[in-house]
Amino acid sequence: MKTNLIALLKLADLEIRRFRGILLGLMALVALIQLGGLSMVTRTRLSQIESQIERSGMTLAEFKLQNSGLSLLELLGELDGVTGVAIACCIVVVAAYTLIIWYRDWFGRASFAYRLLMLPHPRFLLYLSKLAAILTFVFSLFAWQIVIVAGQMLLYHVQIPHQLRIERTFIDTIRSTDLVIFIPVRLTEFLLVYGLGLVIVLLLFTTALLERSYRLKGLLGGLALSAAAFVLLVWLWAGAEDRGSFLYPTELLALFIGVLLVSAAAALWLGWRLLRGKVSV
Amino acid sequence: MIEVSDIRKKYRRKQVLGGVSFQAQKGQITSLIGLNGAGKSTVLKAIMGLTPIDGGSIRIGGQAISPAAYNTIAFIPDRLTMPGSMRLRDGLQFMADFYPRWNPARAEDLMSFFRLERGEKIGRLSKGTAMKFNLVLGMAQDVDYVLMDEPFSGIDLFSRELIAEVFTSQLVEDRGVLITTHEIGDIEHLIDHAVLLDQGRVVRDFDCEQMREEHGKSVIDVMREVYRG
Numbered sequence: 001m002k003t004n005l006i007a008l009l010k011l012a013d014l015e016i017r018r019f020r021g022i023l024l025g026l027m028a029l030v031a032l033i034q035l036g037g038l039s040m041v042t043r044t045r046l047s048q049i050e051s052q053i054e055r056s057g058m059t060l061a062e063f064k065l066q067n068s069g070l071s072l073l074e075l076l077g078e079l080d081g082v083t084g085v086a087i088a089c090c091i092v093v094v095a096a097y098t099l100i101i102w103y104r105d106w107f108g109r110a111s112f113a114y115r116l117l118m119l120p121h122p123r124f125l126l127y128l129s130k131l132a133a134i135l136t137f138v139f140s141l142f143a144w145q146i147v148i149v150a151g152q153m154l155l156y157h158v159q160i161p162h163q164l165r166i167e168r169t170f171i172d173t174i175r176s177t178d179l180v181i182f183i184p185v186r187l188t189e190f191l192l193v194y195g196l197g198l199v200i201v202l203l204l205f206t207t208a209l210l211e212r213s214y215r216l217k218g219l220l221g222g223l224a225l226s227a228a229a230f231v232l233l234v235w236l237w238a239g240a241e242d243r244g245s246f247l248y249p250t251e252l253l254a255l256f257i258g259v260l261l262v263s264a265a266a267a268l269w270l271g272w273r274l275l276r277g278k279v280s281v
Numbered sequence: 282m283i284e285v286s287d288i289r290k291k292y293r294r295k296q297v298l299g300g301v302s303f304q305a306q307k308g309q310i311t312s313l314i315g316l317n318g319a320g321k322s323t324v325l326k327a328i329m330g331l332t333p334i335d336g337g338s339i340r341i342g343g344q345a346i347s348p349a350a351y352n353t354i355a356f357i358p359d360r361l362t363m364p365g366s367m368r369l370r371d372g373l374q375f376m377a378d379f380y381p382r383w384n385p386a387r388a389e390d391l392m393s394f395f396r397l398e399r400g401e402k403i404g405r406l407s408k409g410t411a412m413k414f415n416l417v418l419g420m421a422q423d424v425d426y427v428l429m430d431e432p433f434s435g436i437d438l439f440s441r442e443l444i445a446e447v448f449t450s451q452l453v454e455d456r457g458v459l460i461t462t463h464e465i466g467d468i469e470h471l472i473d474h475a476v477l478l479d480q481g482r483v484v485r486d487f488d489c490e491q492m493r494e495e496h497g498k499s500v501i502d503v504m505r506e507v508y509r510g
Contacts, residue, residue: 003381010378018364108365110403115362117331119379120351213333280332 007121011129016136018104019097023137026090027144033086034148035155037079042159045070045078049164060163071166072156073176087182090141097137098201101130102208106281113281123275127205127268134201138194145183149174195260196233202267203229209271213278229263282306283354283426283459288327288337290481297323299481300337307425307457310448310471314462314500315478316508321461322359324478325428328459329356342425352382354426357419359434361411365404369397369414380422387452388421395443409440416447426457433464441467469500477507 049070053063076083105113116126153173157165168176174183184190207222214221236259240252247255283305290298298320305311313321326332328339330346341350363372369392376383392399395413406414412432419427433441447453448471462468475492477485484507492498498506 007379014375018366110361110363110365111358112362112364114331114356114358114360115375118329118351118356120348120381121379122348277330278333281326 004121004125007119008125008129008132011125012132012136015101015129015133019101019133019137022093022097023140026093026141030086030090030141030144031148031151033082034079035151037082038075038152038155039159041075041078042156045075046159060161064163069166070160070164072153072168072173075156076152076177087145094134094137094141095200095204098134098204099208101133102205102212106212111281117279117281123279124272127209127271127275131201131205135198138197142183146174149183192256195257196237199233199260199263199267200226200230202264202271206267206270206274209274209279213274213280229259232259233263282342283328283457284338284340285324285328286338286340288324288339289335290323290327290332291335297481298327298334301478301481301483302337303476303483303486305426305457305459305474308455309473310453310458310460310468311474311476312460312462312465312468312472312500313476313478314465314504316463318480319478320481321463321478322430323481325356325358325430325459325461328428329354331356352380353424354428355419355422355424357415357427357429357432359412359431361403361406361415362418363403363414365402367403368399369401369403370399372403372414372418373399376418376421382423384421384423387423388417391417391421391452394447409436412436412444413440416444420447420452424456426459427453429458429460431461431463433462433467445471465500465504472500475500475503477504479507 049063053060058066105111105116117123119125150170153170171185175185182193184193203222203226207219207226210218210222210225212218233256236252236256239247240249240256285304286302287300288298288302289296289300301320301324303311303313313324315321323332327334328341328346339346341354344350363375367375373385373388373392376388377385395410395417397410397414397417401410403411403414416429416432419429432444436444445467448458448468460468465472472489475485475487475489476483485503487503489500492500492503
């Protein structure tokens with residue numbers, strides 16, 4: 001048990017080290033887009049305000065009284081498009097890496113899959129280590145996004161004169177932007193969003209293993225299974241937000257959680273079975 | 282002893298293995314011989330649990346293959362099995378981290394014997410050097426059985442000589458070695474037992490010494506009979 005746990009930690013460490021370049025690159029890109037973008041938008045808005053003040057001969061305080069200042073949310077609102085692109089980049093890269101994390105061991109000059117499948121430890125450790133690596137990937141980006149919001153607040157304080165500022169708390173800032181989907185501030189929201197994300201990762205893992213076991217038939221089966229579970233979950237989610245649904249939102253939520261748990265258990269069980277005796281190099 | 286009994290495998294609609302049976306004893310070098318596509322590599326992968334079989338059974342020291350069995354058997358495939366981004370020293374560390382039967386002193390001896398540089402990147406190794414490193418990874422484990430898939434394929438003469446020397450050293454003593462090759466010339470004099478495969482079936486299975494003494498035939502003579510008719 002202890003040996004397997006140590007092996008799992010070492011495998012997870014190996015997987016994390018293998019993608020750290022991609023992760024650091026993504027972090028740099030996201031920071032550059034969001035902080036650089038905010039700085040540019042702020043400078044443009046300030047120069048517009050300055051020329052407005054010059055023309056009217058008002059002071060900054062008078063300008064604030066008339067125009068209610070310049071809030072961070074207003075500036076971030078102008079950045080919605082580019083922030084969306086940055087976050088979409090992260091989602092696409094994480095989704096692609098969820099499959100690449102398996103296929104990179106099979107293809108290319110080095111068939112690392114041979115070595116990994118011959119480790120004197122249960123093969124399911126490979127599955128768990130790759131899952132731990134993907135979760136690290138996602139939560140690193142999640143934590144980084146929080147740091148970026150803090151950085152944006154700092155930048156706002158540095159660039160905007162205090163007479164124009166509209167103060168808001170950190171949580172309020174997150175809650176008022178679209179980022180609230182990716183940085184849920186309530187525990188239940190966090191569990192639902194990241195629970196759905198986790199199930200999607202498990203379904204993609206199982207699809208990759210089905211393909212490695214049964215090739216084209218496995219790929220089609222895996223995609224059908226993943227699509228069915230995903231559509232059902234999205235339908236339940238949408239139903240919970242739709243007041244006209246025939247079930248109460250709490251009932252739909254309970255059903256959503258039930259489907260989430262069944263999908264996760266089925267994907268894990270199938271992954272375990274495939275790795276144990278069906279997957280081939 | 283490695284016991285392979287009546288293993289069968291189909292790939293798409295083609296019968297790759299049609300009931301292969303043989304035994305490889307500990308302390309002997311057994312060679313699985315056949316032309317390209319005869320099913321040699323598939324047999325080794327099946328023994329190591331790297332490809333599922335449709336029927337038959339495989340036992341290693343009386344036990345079915347399991348994660349614990351990888352402590353008693355090592356496989357040296359015909360290709361690199363470590364990421365190209367790693368350096369040789371990282372590869373050795375990986376083995377030390379995950380294999381309880383890893384023997385670092387023996388690994389050092391083999392690295393010196395093959396004159397391998399620990400700082401070199403695995404992805405930049407030539408085919409011959411990669412096979413030497415593959416041999417280090419397999420032979421430095423204190424295991425009872427070693428499986429090798431085409432260790433001489435596409436390798437220069439001097440590297441082949443160096444690799445063949447490993448077979449005469451104490452590295453293979455007391456172990457059971459199962460080797461596949463279609464270039465039998467390099468190791469013919471070292472083989473104890475030969476299993477000839479053709480189109481996924483065992484066509485001859487014999488003790489080489491006995492064949493020489495009783496029939497005056499070398500392994501190549503028997504191969505000629507089987508494959509040229």
